[in-house]
Amino acid sequence: MEPRILELRREIDRINRELLKLLSERARIASEIGRIQTERGLSHYDPAREEEMLAYLTAENPGPFPDGTVKKLFKEIFKATLALEEQEDKQKFLFSRETRPEDTRVRVREAVFGAGPLLIAGPCAIESEEQMQATAEFLAARGVKVLRGGAYKPRTSPYAFQGLGEEGLKLGRAAADRHGMAFVTEVMDTRDVGVVSDYADILQVGARNMQNFALLREVGASGKPVLLKRGLSATVEEWFYAAEYVLSQGNDQVILVERGIRTYEKWTRNTLDLSGAVLAKQLTHLPVVVDVTHAAGRIDLLAPLARAALAAGVDAVHVEVHPNPKVAMSDNNQQMDFAQFDAFLEAVRDLLEPAAAKRG
Numbered sequence: 623m624e625p626r627i628l629e630l631r632r633e634i635d636r637i638n639r640e641l642l643k644l645l646s647e648r649a650r651i652a653s654e655i656g657r658i659q660t661e662r663g664l665s666h667y668d669p670a671r672e673e674e675m676l677a678y679l680t681a682e683n684p685g686p687f688p689d690g691t692v693k694k695l696f697k698e699i700f701k702a703t704l705a706l707e708e709q710e711d712k713q714k715f716l717f718s719r720e721t722r723p724e725d726t727r728v729r730v731r732e733a734v735f736g737a738g739p740l741l742i743a744g745p746c747a748i749e750s751e752e753q754m755q756a757t758a759e760f761l762a763a764r765g766v767k768v769l770r771g772g773a774y775k776p777r778t779s780p781y782a783f784q785g786l787g788e789e790g791l792k793l794g795r796a797a798a799d800r801h802g803m804a805f806v807t808e809v810m811d812t813r814d815v816g817v818v819s820d821y822a823d824i825l826q827v828g829a830r831n832m833q834n835f836a837l838l839r840e841v842g843a844s845g846k847p848v849l850l851k852r853g854l855s856a857t858v859e860e861w862f863y864a865a866e867y868v869l870s871q872g873n874d875q876v877i878l879v880e881r882g883i884r885t886y887e888k889w890t891r892n893t894l895d896l897s898g899a900v901l902a903k904q905l906t907h908l909p910v911v912v913d914v915t916h917a918a919g920r921i922d923l924l925a926p927l928a929r930a931a932l933a934a935g936v937d938a939v940h941v942e943v944h945p946n947p948k949v950a951m952s953d954n955n956q957q958m959d960f961a962q963f964d965a966f967l968e969a970v971r972d973l974l975e976p977a978a979a980k981r982g
């Protein structure tokens with residue numbers, strides 16, 4: 623290589639490094655401006671300021687680059703700086719997989735959400751000791767580890783059965799204990815978080831309360847695992863933000879439940895949004911459950927929907943089971959009786975126990 627060229631190239635290398643240092647210094651200062659703008663709620667993009675800089679740069683341009691080239695080069699610098707400011711602006715959410723790449727597991731007694739498919743089952747409402755004992759005995763014998771049942775019921779009509787309250791909590795706890803199960807039940811009011819926490823292993827926040835922010839904070843502060851149902855008309859983003867309220871209280875034990883959303887369809891109670899459940903698996907690190915009972919509202923769809931959900935990789939399926947649904951005090955048409963549950967289990971068994979199915 624011609625020695626003169628080598629020497630000049632070394633000079634170019636030196637200037638490149640100087641330019642890089644200056645660009646980095648410029649970026650750091652611009653970021654500082656960006657932080658202040660964010661604090662004040664101001665936009666990062668200021669076209670008048672860019673015009674002003676381009677005006678003096680072209681006026682003072684010593685050549686040999688024509689003004690157009692100087693403008694083009696600096697516009698690239700402005701663009702890169704703006705992208706940097708916006709990147710820093712992007713909030714890191716606790717629910718996001720970007721914040722926590724590995725799956726969160728929620729351990730409740732014998733059940734581990736996020737470590738192989740589970741079933742949550744039990745009646746819609748807790749009605750009596752016999753009802754809870756019979757259901758728990760039946761389900762435990764079939765390997766179900768999580769018993770559900772509502773003691774505080776969110777009813778569309780204020781005149782409908784509202785649940786047994788603390789008496790119901792006692793019955794649910796006793797039935798779960800007797801059969802070695804975990805107990806999940808809904809809490810609707812911040813004032814009841816204490817009493818429900820005394821009896822339940824998992825606090826359920828129902829669809830109608832998904833954006834009850836005071837309740838979300840309170841269940842978050844309880845430190846108990848929280849089963850968070852998606853609201854009737856909530857977008858996936860709103861559902862994740864609701865989870866963020868719980869997580870931001872320092873409680874990372876959140877289980878997301880897709881339970882169908884309200885659409886124009888009348889032949890199902892709600893429309894199961896499987897895409898929402900899969901997005902929850904992909905974008906968050908939290909365990910995801912699909913509640914096929916409240917999504918479909920009809921027994922004939924439960925097994926096919928549960929199969930679809932399990933095949934899509936959700937962590938658990940939620941169903942309602944009652945010893946005698948015809949006389950149930952809520953959701954009569956959608957709860958399975960014991961024989962229907964056995965048929966349901968048979969229909970999904972290969973997906974619930976993939977290892978056993980493979981062994982044949």
Ligand code: PEP
Pocket residue numbers: 746772776827828829830851881913916
């Ligand atoms: C329930 O689980 O009994 C219930 C009321 O569900 P959702 O909040 O999904 O309607």
Ligand code: MN
Pocket residue numbers: 746747942952953
């Ligand atoms: Mn119900």
